[in-house]
Amino acid sequence: MFTKILNVRGWTALAIALSALFTLxxxxxxxxxxxxxxxxxxxxxxxxxxxxxVASAVVALVNRDGEVVRRTRTNDRGFFHIxxxxxxxxxVRAAKRGQGAGHQGAAxxxxxxxxxxxxxxx
Numbered sequence: 001m002f003t004k005i006l007n008v009r010g011w012t013a014l015a016i017a018l019s020a021l022f023t024l025x026x027x028x029x030x031x032x033x034x035x036x037x038x039x040x041x042x043x044x045x046x047x048x049x050x051x052x053x054v055a056s057a058v059v060a061l062v063n064r065d066g067e068v069v070r071r072t073r074t075n076d077r078g079f080f081h082i083x084x085x086x087x088x089x090x091x092v093r094a095a096k097r098g099q100g101a102g103h104q105g106a107a108x109x110x111x112x113x114x115x116x117x118x119x120x121x122x
Contacts, residue, residue, distance in 0.1 A: 040108050041083045044116035046074050046094040053078025054120060057096040061106075064089055094118040 046057040059080045061070040074080045074094075087110045095101035100122035108114050 039111045040085050040087055040113070041081060042085055042090075042092065042106055042108060042114045042116055043079070043081045044092065044104075044118060045078050046080065046096075046102075046118045046120060047078065048099055049119065049121040054094075054096050054099060057094045057099075057120065059118070060093045061085065062091045062093055092116050092118055094120055096120060 042061065044059075046054045046059065048054055053074075055074055055076045055078055057074045057078070057080075059072050059074060059082075060068045061082055063069050069090075070082050070085070072080050072082055085108045087108050090106045090108060091103050092106050093101065093103045100120045102118050102120035104116050104118045106114050106116050
């Protein structure tokens, strides 16, 4: 009798586990799975007036309404990336204390990575 209970519990546990696996593997919605922002982004570099890359600069992505939608910093080589950006027109602003600020327009297209070079100066 204990073997029968174990087998039933084993099959039940297996059925629950498989159900959970298929539920997690199914997209929440087709619209969410096909959202162009999932694959669009911006990569870039921040340079000073001499063309040298600027590490640890603050980078802000600003939409057409003037709202900052994302912020990040450049790495130790002056590069940055911003993922999951909705398609549209933006301004990428960069600044570093003591070195100045600058901005560059950017058009983000669905499923594309937009490259930007921002020059800062005082």
